[in-house]
Amino acid sequence: xxxxxxxxxxxxxxxxxxxxxxxxxxxxxxxxxxxxxxxxxxxxxxxxxxxxxxxxxxxxxxxxxxxxxxxxxxxxxxxxxxxxxxxxxxxxxxxxxxxxxxxxxxxxxxxxxxxxxxxxxxxxxxxxxxxxxxxxxxxxxxxxxxxxxxxxxxxxxxxxxxxxxxxxxxxxxxxxxxxxxxxxxxxxx
Numbered sequence: 001x002x003x004x005x006x007x008x009x010x011x012x013x014x015x016x017x018x019x020x021x022x023x024x025x026x027x028x029x030x031x032x033x034x035x036x037x038x039x040x041x042x043x044x045x046x047x048x049x050x051x052x053x054x055x056x057x058x059x060x061x062x063x064x065x066x067x068x069x070x071x072x073x074x075x076x077x078x079x080x081x082x083x084x085x086x087x088x089x090x091x092x093x094x095x096x097x098x099x100x101x102x103x104x105x106x107x108x109x110x111x112x113x114x115x116x117x118x119x120x121x122x123x124x125x126x127x128x129x130x131x132x133x134x135x136x137x138x139x140x141x142x143x144x145x146x147x148x149x150x151x152x153x154x155x156x157x158x159x160x161x162x163x164x165x166x167x168x169x170x171x172x173x174x175x176x177x178x179x180x181x182x183x184x185x186x187x188x189x
Contacts, residue, residue, distance in 0.1 A: 002065075004036070004043040011037040012069035013095075015171035016059065017163045018082040019049075030055040031163035033137070034066050035171050042135040042171075047163070052078065056085040068093050072174035074166065095174040116173075123176075124169045133168070140164035 006012070013035050019028035032046040032055075044066065046058045063069065063086075071086065072095035073079045097116075127133045135141060143164040 001046075002044045004041065006043075006066045007036075008067070010067065012043070012066040013037050013171060013174045014059070014063065014066070014069045014071045015167045015174055016071065016073040016079070016082065017167040017170065018052075018055070018073055018076065018079040019163070029163055031167040032059055032062065033140075033164075033167050033171055034062055034069060035175065037070075037175055040132065040175065042137055042140075045137055045140075047139070052081055052085065056082060056089060059086060060089045060091065063091055070095050070174055072170050074170055095177070117169075120169045120173055121165075124165075124172045127172060133172075135168070137164065140168060 015033050015035075017028075017031040019030045027049070029047055029049045033042050034044040035042050044062055046055070046062065050058075059071075059082075063071065068091075070093050071091055073083055073086075075083075075097070124133075143162070146162075
């Protein structure tokens with residue numbers, strides 16, 4: 001879905017919560033959001049259950065449409081496969097979480113102490129509470145109501161997804177640091 005068309009010479013940021021129906025029988029949908037870096041408004045999105053190849057092609061189309069935005073995927077198992085496919089398609093503007101700028105994307109899994117997940121979610125919650133986040137995506141807004149503290153960490157209630165929410169969290173991190181931490185490189189992993 002596209003809510004606002006791309007504007008020439010405008011900077012955009014893209015976040016991806018990857019999934020693929022062809023990867024281990026995943027029931028999670030792929031979620032991708034493009035946001036205007038200047039207005040902080042979400043302008044386009046991809047959401048749905050699809051193969052990793054279908055998702056990569058749709059993401060590539062949005063990447064080209066929105067002036068080759070900075071791309072910030074979640075760096076998990078499926079994310080690594082998606083990164084590889086996007087590099088092969090020609091994506092070159094990546095967000096790097098690490099100081100060495102060698103690993104594309106943000107790793108949000110693992111132990112609570114080793115993961116930036118809680119900090120990122122809390123920072124995003126502050127932006128939402130202060131009314132600084134603008135999204136036309138009704139599903140993303142509604143998903144916030146199923147995101148709660150369980151077992152000492154924020155996550156979706158059983159039977160619900162956190163894809164829109166985590167994509168917004170990744171998007172905020174990439175926007176906050178994108179123009180300081182981005183390096184254009186064909187190096188995929």
